[in-house]
Amino acid sequence: MGLPHLFLLARLCGILSFSFLASAIGTDYWYILEVAERGPGNSSQGPPGDLNSHSGLWRICEGMHRVFVVVLPLSLILLVFGWICGLISSLSESFQLLLLTGSFFLLGGAMTLSGISVYISYSQAAFSEIGQMYDQKHFQQVHISFGWSMALAWLSFTTEVTCGCLFLLSAQMLHSQPPGIL
Known part of the structure; x- marks a missing residue:
């Protein structure tokens, strides 16, 4: 695989990573709470589906005092700067800029992993x-899971790290070849 193809693949990974993380941050399906059907001994009113709930980062974090509310958007900002730097470094074929770009994406991946x-x-x-x-018997019928927003955040992390590694690989390939050869 040549450098132009590697650059294109790295930029595509960067765009995908940004899209995944922006979608994850903006949606409300991080945490899903489902209440199973109650048995005959339970006197609670209403169908169990009324108690089902889902939430995202913004519903859980009133007052914005939680660290993941800061870390995940900061990772998104790093993705934007990393992608701009990646575009410039791949067009200029600069070894130092490619290293910086790879580091941007790896740092963004670490921040995304930390936030998750x-x-x-x-x-x-x-x-x-x-x-x-509260008494544990109230929670016997409660099932908690993480939703598709969390899956998008994990996909973003994976593509961020892949993108960072691709930029570092392209820097290594650029550094190891003689000048003037693509």
Whole structure:
């Protein structure tokens, strides 16, 4: 695979990563709470579907004091700067700019991974705290899962790291070939 194809693939990964993360941040299907059908001994009113819920980053984070609310959009900003830097570095075929671009994407991937990890930990801790406040029998019919917004964030992380590695590989290929040869 030549450098032009590698540059194109890296830029495509960057665009995909941005799209995945922007969609993940903007949607409300990070955390899904489903209540199963209740047994005959339960006296709660209403169908169980009324208690089903889903939430995203913005519903859970009133007041914007959670770290993942800062880290994930910051990762999105790094993706934009990384993509611009990647476009410039691939057009100029600059070894140093390609290294910087690869580092941008790897740093963005690390920030995305951090944001996802903190969100998962926070969600687990919040559910555990609620479980300690109330009787556990109230939560026997509750099923909690992470939704497709979380899957998009993981896809973004994967494509960010892939993009960073592709830019670093292209820098290594550019550095190892004689000058003037594409």
